[in-house]
Amino acid sequence: MPLHHYLQILRKRWVTVVVVTFLCVLAAGIVSALTPATYAAHATSFVSLTDAGGASTSIAQSSQFAQSRVESYPEVVHSPKVLQPVIDDLGLDMTVQELNRKVTAVNPTNTVNLQVTATDHDPKLAAEIANGVADNMALVIPELEKPANGQDTPVKVTVTVPANTPHYPVSPRKTLNLVLGFVVGLALGVVGALIREATDTTVRSGAELYDLTGLSTLGSVRYDSSFRTQPLVAMQPHGFGVEDFRTIRTTLQFVNVDAPPRQIVVSSAIASEGKSFTAVNLAITMAQADLTVCLVEADLRRPRAVGYLGLDGSLGLSDVVAGHYALDDALVEWNRGQLTVLPAGTTPPDPGQLLGSNAMEEVFAELRSRFDRVIIDAPPLLPVSDAVVLGGISDGVIVVARYRHVRREQFVMAVENLRAANATVLGTILTQVPSKLHQARYGDDYDYAHPTGQGQATTDDVRNPPATPRTPAAPAAPSGQAEAVVEGSAQAGAASAAAVQTSSSAMVHPPLKRSPGSNRLRQSGGSSRTKRQGQ
DSSP: OOHHHHHHHHHHTHHHHHHHHHHHHHHHHHHHHHSOOBEEEEEEEEEEEOGGGOTTOOHHHHHHHHHHHHTTGGGGGGSHHHHHHHHHHHTOSSOHHHHHTTEEEEOOTTSOEEEEEEEESSHHHHHHHHHHHHHHHHHHHHHHTOOTTSOOOSEEEEEEEOOOOOSSOSBOOHHHHHHHHHHHHHHHHHHHHHHHHHHOOBOOOHHHHHHHHOOOEEEEEEOOGGGGTOOOGGGSSSSHHHHHHHHHHHHHHTTSSSSOOOEEEEEESSSSSSHHHHHHHHHHHHHTTTOOEEEEEOOOSSOOHHHHHTOOOSSSHHHHHTTSSOHHHHOEEETTTTEEEEOOOSOOSOHHHHHTSHHHHHHHHHHHHHOSEEEEEOOOTTTOSHHHHHHHTSSEEEEEEETTTSBHHHHHHHHHHHHHTTOOEEEEEEEEEOHHHHHHHHOOOHHHHSOOSTTOOOSOTTSOOOSSOOOOOOOOOOTTHIIIIITTOTHHHHHHHHHHHHHHTTSOOOOOOBOTTOSSBOOTTOOHHHHHHHO
16 A cells, blocks of 8 residues: 555544544553652772782782672672661661562673662662662672681772762653653554554445445535534535535436436435435525426435425325325425425335335326426435335435445445346435545635625526526535434424525515416415414
C-alpha cells in the first residue's frame, strides 16, 4: 500500500490515534504520581596497598595488584559482616536480605575506587546507609586480605567521598515516563488505527459501491449538522444539500435517455440509511424542475416521510388499495400544490401481501398516468421483501447507503435480492458523507455552494422558468442521520413544513389549477382535508 494511503487512514482514524496516545500518557502520569519517590546516595572509597607487602615492591607492581584485587571487592557489599552492623548502628527495622536489595557497589573501570550506592524513600536514611556500608567495607576488606601467617594486611580501604543527602529522587522519572507514554501510545494508536481500518467492512465511498455491485453512483449527500432540525434540504436556496440533490436529479436524466425512469423506488439495505430523507428531498427537487411529482409513502411498517412534511398520514395508500377510499381522497397537496403526497395510511396486518396485490399495481398505474414522476419510499431490503415487490412493478430502484454504517456484505446481498427478482437497479446514493472528506477529494467549493454576495439567484438554476412562482421553504436534516434522527421525531419535519408555509405568505399565490388526472382544483394552501386535520 502506498504511503499516502496510510496517511489517509491516519487522517480518517485520527480519533483512535489521539485517544490511545492520550490514555497511554495519562497512564504514565498516574503511575508516576502514585509511585513513591526513591533517593540514591553515593559514597566512594579508595583502595591502596600498605608497606606490609615489602619495601622491594615497586609502585607499578602495587598498582597492578590493587587493580586486580579491587575488581572482586564489590561483591563484599552483600556480606552480612558488612550489612548487619549497619542495621544495628542505624536501628533499621529490616533484615539483611531487605537491606541487601537497597545497596550496590561497583568498581569504575581502570580505577581502584569502590562506589557504594544506597537507595531509600528517605533521602537522609539513604545517605546514612551508604556511609555505614562504606565504613564497614573499609573494615571487612582489609580483614579478608590479611595473610594467614599473621602479618599485617597489605590492603587499605579509605572512604574518600562520604555520601551526602540527595535532594532529587532518581525515580520515578516523570518527564521520561511521560515521553515514553507518548511514544508508546502514538505507536499503539497508529497500529490500532490500521487494524480498525483493515477490519472495517462498512461502505465508505461511491467507488467502493461500484466495485462491490457494478452499479454507478448517482451522487452523494454530504452531512451537515443543520439537517437535524431542517430536514427539507431541497427547499434551501443554496448549500451543499440542495446542490447534491440537484446533481442526483440531473444524473437520473441520463440513466436512460430514451426512456427515463418515471416511477422510482427509493430503498436501502438496512434501516437508518436515510432512504426516507432521500426520497422526500429527491421528490421536491424534481418538482422544482416543473415536473408533476407524487411522493408515495410505501413503507407501511414504519412510515416516516410525512413526518418531514408535517402531514397527517392516517389516510393513505393502504386505505386506497383496500378499497375503503378513492385515490383522490387520499392524495394530499403540499406547499401550495408543489408536491403531491400519498401517505402510508392505516398499517395493515400483512404489508407485503398488500403491496404485491393487483390492486396495488392498479394504483401505481393510475399514478403513472397522472404524474411525470412518482417517487416511492420503500422499506429496507434485507429485513422485509416489500421493496423487492415494489421494484418489480416500478421503472427502477435506487439503493441508498449511509457512509460507514451499512456493511459491504449487507449492501451486496440487498442488490442481489433485487436482481434475483429481475428488478431494475438504477444506481446508488451515498448519504452522510463528511464534508471534509468530500472537500479533500474535490476541492473547497464552499463559496460556490454558499454564495454570500448581494443579488444572488436563489431559485433552482437548472430548471426552466416556472409558469407560477414556487414557494421557498425551510432547510433540512442530515442524510445519514435522516432515518436515525428524524425518524424518531416527526416534530422536526413538521416545524420545517410550517416554516415553508410561513415563508410562502410573502410570495405571490399561484393561481388555482387542476391536479393531473383529477377534477379537483389545486388549492394554494394544501388540500381541504389537510386543513381540517391541522385545525
